[in-house]
Amino acid sequence: MEARARLLDLAAFLDRLERARGADDHRVRGLRAALPLLLEKDPPRVAKILNLWSDPTTEPIEKADTKAASGVWPKIK
């Protein structure tokens, strides 16, 4: 029941997005890119999704323009 409820919440969120107006958002791109990973045959699905959303670079940055993280690397394709 718990997974069913969460899946329906996610479906409702995507429906709300369809109704909303706004610019393209990297967090939505990240969410959509992660959905096919749920259907992959082999685990670990959670790690695959977390890796997909992660900053793939390896060097420290000069300076941050925010203290917060958004959940998805902003330059995700």
Place this chain on the structure above:
Amino acid sequence: MAENKISMRYIEPHGHMVSRTTDDYQAMALAGCKAICEPAFWAGFDRKSADGFYDYFCQLTQHEPKRSAKYCIPHYAWLCINPKESEDMGLAKEVMAMIPEFLKAPTVLGIGEIGLNKNTRNELKIFEAHVDLAVQHNQLILVHTPHLEDKRKGTRLIIDALKANGKVQPNRVIIDHVEEHTMAAVLDQGYWAGITLYPESKASPQRAVDMIETISAQRVWLNSACDWGHSDPLSVPKAALEMRRRGHSSAAIDRLVFGNPVEFLSQCPKFIPPEA
């Protein structure tokens, strides 16, 4: 349920109690909490001077242990300037200069929670300086890994910096807030790993137990990192209940939520293992 609650004992190895109410202390005591460890962290806003940190360190080492004692829970602290405020290197160095004085306090266990936030060069330099300070004073180290999309990169930078120091003993370091994509890398290098249970932005109790089952229950602790944000001071006993639901033995649960943190923390002679 009542029997579980009475028989449960656990350590909260990472809780920001200065942000919590006395009701939370009472609930934790009733749930079986036998000790709380409080790392220094970001207050939700940037402090303007080192004096603000001096007062905070006094709060952590003098006031909060008294508040906790009213609920029969020993309270310990870790000290540092957190990564969110270490971008200002002048302030960071001023704050770090005060830390040795506070390390003498009877309830201070080590340096933490140090680490990275947005993986900047300045954050990394201050992290390395904290590691030097910990080595110089023979202190345990508690490391904060960055949030969300910054975690994997930050964890790698942190592990590289700890290795580069050359004098850090991995078994005296806990790298906290691991998730499914970082936990194995931390454990493989000989460090302890902390799994933080958050309602949204870190692991749920269910995911934490999945990690215990599929990656490791050795050199791992669970914590709530309860603070001023969306967090749950009872998330460790909730994870224990999840383990019980899945059929884990009482001994395995006790080992994870009590024995493991006691083993790590007992490397500091100031930590007094709670009686069974």
